[in-house]
Amino acid sequence: MHLFISARLAWHCEGPTDILLQIEAAASAGQQVISSALESTPAGHFARVPAQDGIGERIWLHQEGACTVTYKAEVEVLRQVTLLDTLAALPPHRLPGEAVPYLMDSRYCPASRFSPFVDAAFAAFEGGAKVCAMAAWIGAHYRYVPGVSDASTTAIDSFVERRGVCRDYAHTLICFARAAAIPARFASGYGAKVKPQDFHAVAEVWLADADGVGDWHVVDATGMADAASFARIAVGRDAADTSFLTSYGNAHLRHLGIEVRTA
């Protein structure tokens, strides 16, 4: 699927400020960046550094005053929607080094505390079918309520309050998967069908195909994106790693506009 992505951000820095951006679709597994353009107000410093797992780049800006960034890209998503039910979980002792960190508890995903619930609720399922059951459970029990979560909301908060936005759905699914010893990471990105249009977030789980080959697979508990319609920006343990804009200094977001079209 072809995605035509357009993003525009504006913010104001009171005094010289360092800004960390993660807004570009990453040249990475399952997607190809056909064309891409990033324009920003002049910055005293502009640098790119590799992001998590070697997927995409983080951009450092050193700025002051009113700033804007415009990003336009054409991305071809090559992934097919896989039936997760056909995939298996590897036993933990067969997990490769790259997957192991995604078994661990993280800022918003204190996964180990969910073990008793996960053991009880999803005992009937294995592997990819278990992940599907988890995503379905969240979809059935959570209410999508824009604005209820903030930078301190963890999966425990969401689980108790049974509501959230895409980040909270993803955090909960990541907790559930990790509690079942299935590596799970957080992916920020662009989704063609996300309504209202905004940055989106999904979970990626490490599952093996019929030949026992492990790989990351997209799952979206909100149901608004799937592997074929999602262009990844960045991955991480959870939302703490993939914020689209982080400021070191005093910056205020003034505008955020996202548009994703397909063709």
Next chain:
Amino acid sequence: MHLFISARLAWHCEGPTDILLQIEAAASAGQQVISSALESTPAGHFARVPAQDGIGERIWLHQEGACTVTYKAEVEVLRQVTLLDTLAALPPHRLPGEAVPYLMDSRYCPASRFSPFVDAAFAAFEGGAKVCAMAAWIGAHYRYVPGVSDASTTAIDSFVERRGVCRDYAHTLICFARAAAIPARFASGYGAKVKPQDFHAVAEVWLADADGVGDWHVVDATGMADAASFARIAVGRDAADTSFLTSYGNAHLRHLGIEVRTA
């Protein structure tokens, strides 16, 4: 400094269990593993995978029943004790990709919440001197109380209750440093002067020397270890990444004995 390390762990697995071990001193910057031997009860599976930041290895075991592991090593620590006061913090926009993830909040280190405190308490200091002041503050205000923290204790708990063990001292220092935009990671390891002898934990902060070259530097807010007497096992965001033994299944630790001698 030469460390002669000896560690013995015993545990019991009820039924087939996957075990993840991180107990070996890592061949990594500032330390050289002269000799090393790991002996374990026979396991159905034994695999090594690279650990965080390419430092050391994680060991996967698949086992059942009574298990023991004995680890003996001779490690030469080549690091000198650096006067942190002579080091500078890089402005965030000059941080390399490898350091950036260690600015982010993590499971036990919700650093961003400490910003107002850090801004107020350490405003008089910069760079390495700021990190020293942070470590000194923790040393002066915390009481070292074995047994008060568990797997759910975050730096917020420790900060409010003003007490903890090495992991909690390290978590707090990591929060303080990150809140001041200084990358900080958690390192587990062996310390020659740790009393009572046990696995130890310190913080590592990313600071630059007089030539502007950044590197990780050991800081121990407990004062029990320093760069020259600490042999690193593993690094990570916080204690969630460096547990010496994690079980997937039902395992119970029966014995833990550590001995570190110097020569």
Next chain:
Amino acid sequence: MHLFISARLAWHCEGPTDILLQIEAAASAGQQVISSALESTPAGHFARVPAQDGIGERIWLHQEGACTVTYKAEVEVLRQVTLLDTLAALPPHRLPGEAVPYLMDSRYCPASRFSPFVDAAFAAFEGGAKVCAMAAWIGAHYRYVPGVSDASTTAIDSFVERRGVCRDYAHTLICFARAAAIPARFASGYGAKVKPQDFHAVAEVWLADADGVGDWHVVDATGMADAASFARIAVGRDAADTSFLTSYGNAHLRHLGIEVRTA
């Protein structure tokens, strides 16, 4: 039902210490104290003050060194086991002043956060039947695990981890009831059928009979006690109000022995 209660506590005070005790069955609605004897090691000060809601008394002791208290009582529980299903919830605006505080969030019962869950899970039930459904849900989803909770464990922790002891079962039920606008308080006491024998805790909910007369009714989500076999010591918002022993100073519990027999 007649309960013959015997309790013995021993503790050690390092230096002069104030101790607050709540261990005596209270002369209160639904139970009659036939006989009662409390013996303690000599204390520099011994005073009784009325406890919460005028139910029972708190005892202040000022002591030093080794202390013991022995309590023996014969209590007739006059309450019958009421079929809660036959009782109704009053609309909030008809609740009397004494019940209103028990709608509020408290230390271990942040009830308002459970509203979405409670609205969804128990929508099919009203009044006493709703409370029964809540207690049954907890009984079905929680595992009784001695030792997993401590003085910082809230109903949120228990709800996520799906386990606890009597205090945690009661806290969860109290949250559920308050989230449905049914006043609920915490009661500590003695239960004839509690195994292993120990102090026990249940919830009490404010429901109305066929004539619209409201009163407190015992519910025990653990199933170990019922209205007819439970002798109340004290009531409160939650466990924070009803601790059997609180020390102001440095005291260590050395022994706790409870025996409850029926005749």
Next chain:
Amino acid sequence: MHLFISARLAWHCEGPTDILLQIEAAASAGQQVISSALESTPAGHFARVPAQDGIGERIWLHQEGACTVTYKAEVEVLRQVTLLDTLAALPPHRLPGEAVPYLMDSRYCPASRFSPFVDAAFAAFEGGAKVCAMAAWIGAHYRYVPGVSDASTTAIDSFVERRGVCRDYAHTLICFARAAAIPARFASGYGAKVKPQDFHAVAEVWLADADGVGDWHVVDATGMADAASFARIAVGRDAADTSFLTSYGNAHLRHLGIEVRTA
């Protein structure tokens, strides 16, 4: 001091809703209500019930649609500003029954966790002077930032983030006092000098005068009110008990206007 109080609230109930109001200055110790008038849009039900500690009343309304309440009162505050330094803390074992509940942890005031900090930071002071030192510490270390706290913000959050509004200042002071075994409760009310004008909150601590007679004394860590310029509405364990408007059903606050003048 004479306070002329005027408050106007407007809200909208989607469907029949029960509303609990606590907005009237209470006829209670240290203040006299000279005149008072409460006008509301017609309600299907209007009832008054006694509030906490017999101080003031809670009002139950059963309503639908657009609702307003206007409250006007003239209150004479008879309290003088006491120099807290001249007051003593009673040893816990001399505390009366009415004060004991205010030693306990509550929803927003998990006081016992602050013991190590309080022991260390305020060891040099006793009784009323200790409470003054606590209030001064908060005033010096906290920043007053409207909007940063919400219904889930506890004193731990405020203590870590070093900021808040009047409720957070009061919660922190209450924690500190209770951790020093000084009973402390939360009081909502009207303050003549509060800027911007709004409902206000202070702490009340139980201290004894030169004759050993205990009583509640107002302390305001924000410095915006004092005993002589504060008209109490309600008291409670913390903000959970004294909300000016609680809805059971779906209500949205549309307007809140407070005006307090002196003469």
